[in-house]
Amino acid sequence: MNENNRQYILELVKKMEGLYAKQQTLSNEINEMRALLLQLQQSENATPISSTEKEKPSVEKIVIDEFPKTVETPIVENISSAKPMEEIQMEPAVVTTNVEIPKFAPGPKPKMTKSGLEKFIGENLISKIGIVIMLIGIAIGVKYSIDHDLISPVGRIVLGYVASIALLFVGFRLKEKYNSFSAVLVSGAMAATYFVTYAAYSYYDLFPRILTFVLMLAFTGFTVFAALQYNKQVIAHFGLVGAYSIPFLLNDNSGNIAGFLTYISIINIGMLFIAFYRKWQGIFYMAFGVTWFIVLAASIFQNKDHLFGTYFGFSTFFFLLFYTMFIVSTIQKGTLTFGTVTVLLSNTFVYYGIGYALISDNPSYSNYVGLFTVLNGLIHFVAALFIYKRQLAEKKTLYLLLGLVMVFITIAIPVQLDGNWVTLIWIAEATLLYWIGSKKQVLYFERLSYVLMLLAFFCLLQDWSECYYPIYTVDNRLASMRPIWNVYFLTSIMGIVAFYLIYKWQKTVLTNPEEKITQDKKLMSFVVPAILLLLLYLGPFMEMKYGFDLQMDKLLITRNIENYQVGILDAKMAIVMAVYSILYVLTISLLNNWKIKSTMLSSICGVLAIIVLLVYLTGGLMSHSVLLDNYMQNHIGAEVFLIRYFSIACVIAMLYFVFYKRKEKLLNKNMEVVFHIGINLVAIVLLSSELVQWLTLSHSKSEYKLGLSILWGCYALAMIAYGIGKQRQHLRILGMVLFGITLLKLFFYDVAYMSTIAKTALFVILGVLLLVVSFLYNKYNGKISDDK
DSSP, rough: OOOOHHHHHHHHHHHHHHHHHHHHHHHHHOOOOOOOHHHHHHHHHTTTOHHHHHHHHOOOEEEEEOOSSOOOOOOOOSSSGGEEEEOOOOOOOOOEEEEEOOOOOOOOOOOHHHHHHHHIIIIIIIIHHHHHHHHHHHHHHHHHHHTTOOOOOHHHHHHHHHHHHHHHHHHHHHHOOOHHHHHHHHHHHHHHHHHHHHHHHHEEEEEEEHHHHHHHHHHHHHHHHHHHHHHHHHHHHHHHHHHHHHHTTTTTSSSHHHHHHHHHHHHHHHHHHHHHHHHHHHHHHHHHHHHHHHHHHHHHHHSSSTHHHHHHHHHHHHHHHHHHHHHHHHHHHSOOOOHHHHHHHHHHHHHHHHHHHHHHHHHTTTGGGHHHHHHHHHHHHHHHHHHHTTTTTOOHHHHHHHHHHHHHHHHHHHHHHTTTHHHHHHHHHHHHHHHHHHTTOOOHHHHHHHHHHHHHHHHHHHHHHHHOOOOTTSSSOOOOSSSSSSHHHHHHHHHHHHHHHHHHHHHHHHHTTTTTOHHHHHHHHHHHHHHHHHHHHHHHHHHHHHHHHHHHHHHHHHHHHHHHHHHHHHHHHHHHHHHHHHHHHHHHHHIIIIIIIHHHHHHHHHHHHHHHHIIIIIIIHHHHHHHHHHHHHTTOOOHHHHHHHHHHHHHHHHIIIIIIIIIIHHOOHHHHHHHHHHHHHHHHHHHHHHHHHHHHHHOOOIIIIIIHHHHHHHHHHHHHHHHHHTHHHHHHHHHHHHHHHHHHHIIIIIHOOOOHHHHHHHHHHHHHHHHHHHHHHTTTTEEEOOOO
16 A cells, blocks of 8 residues: 555545534534423423414424434554555445424323422412411411500401402402412402401401301302302312301301201302312312211201201202212213212211111101111112113212112111011022122122121021020910921021022032132132031021920929939930931031032031031930930830930941041041041940940949950950951051050959959950960061051
């Protein structure tokens, strides 16, 4: 490469560096213009578009691609190694500018930045704080002038009105340029006029009551007019506060409740019209809260007896007024909000509470509480029907109103009726609501049915606790309901049928793959079967127990009663209740094995079987002993044996179907050991009881000594032999433990009271049994060692 080429390359490099520097400058200028355009667009978004501006042709939006913030300049480190001019391929710097001028249409409201917060505080908040502080200052100055008698009463009132008018004049003058600030000044001026007028009436007696009322009402009207002109809700709030304050400020203790509530009604109608016209929800909420507070306070602290019609009529008017506003507000918004739902529920239950208190406390109308409750539900039904027919709101609103209908119908039942009628209607209502909710997929109804199910169940328990006991009249004649044929057992049957239907519908829903299973549905899938099982058990149980209690009471009111008769009846009742429990568990287990096939229900049946078995082996066998003793004394016939063996057969059937037939699915290896031990313990107890019975019938004096020791020894030998044959170590160990107990009984109990011949026979028999056990262990030693 010659010297000329090298010099030319250096010149080109310098020229290219200059072009890159110009490109950087141009990029910075374009980015500054872009930032300015964005700022102008944000300011246009905050300003409403006039009708003339909407008619102007839209311009295109400018979209400018940003230039790189830094420019990397190529540097030729070694001129000698540079390529020839023709080999250098230089990419030109390209500036792409897509030009679209923005359409200044209203966009989303920008988030409040630090400057926006500063603007809010400076232009809005400080003005409100300032007007409050100014009013406080004026009040302090007025108080000082009063304390030192600097200004006459008339002068004070005149100065107050002058200050208010001046403040109002300044506010109106600043309206066009400073709208928000002007609104605050006007609000403060109107508040000052209220207080000055009240001072002229109350403290100085300058104005009569009628004139003061007219002035304050005029100030209220002017305040509302100013709020509409300014389109500022805060001014309307000042007017509303003043309007509600007038009756309290001008109260003369005349007790004219009707006139007072009439005035509140007129104010509410006007304010709610403004709230509807301007869509000012704050005015609606304030009128709602203040009105019900006034009504509640008046109804609590005033005598309601002679003002029943006044309080009830105006409460109903306020309820319907706010209820109508709820419907209108919901239709306007097209959906439910937290505020509208809160107003609806508060309005509904506050009115119901006031009406319930008024009606129930009035002797002339106390029987119409249920009718009042139903009428409340009817109002919600009419509103729901109106919305449904005209399709004015979404389904959530319709379901909410229908839910309130169901709530008031449900409340009306216990309010008006007594006894089991409440339970019957709640059972029917819960079933109907669940059917509608599950079939029509109305989740609100379904969840409401869950509440009614629990209410119906607990109400049924209360009916049982109150009604299943004999009732005596004054002359000791038994006056009670008939067993089985009574309305309470009918209620139990209806409850069983209802919960069975709910269970079947619930099972259909849960097995549907397209159904969305929520947490409450999963929970109720356990609660409903549990309630059904309890009703199936407790319904017949309460009837049978009531039948025995009735017989017992008949015996107790008989003068010539023997003690054994009471003992026989108690024993029969205990055995029958135990056998019924056994048959119940057996029946549920059979149904589960053949039809339901639920592992959880099998486990529940197992737990119930253990509980029932323990009850029978303790109380049942003792009751059998009582019957046997009475049989020995000829107080009872041979039915004692039928009762005994039927109950034992039920126990064996329960053990077989509940445990043995399901042991493969219910029991693991550890639980199987417990099962075998339990079965053998039950067998030992039953065989011992049976041996004692027959030895008692044979009038043997040593039934608890010789016979039981031989029985236990033989059973221990049988368990050890079976354990060796089936390679079950736990049975062999249980047999040895039983042998040990038998030997302890032999040495510490039997020997002391047995004859020589009996002792000889017992020792010989037990010795032979132990030798047989030892022989079996020696003979099958290999089999035992292989036992795992």
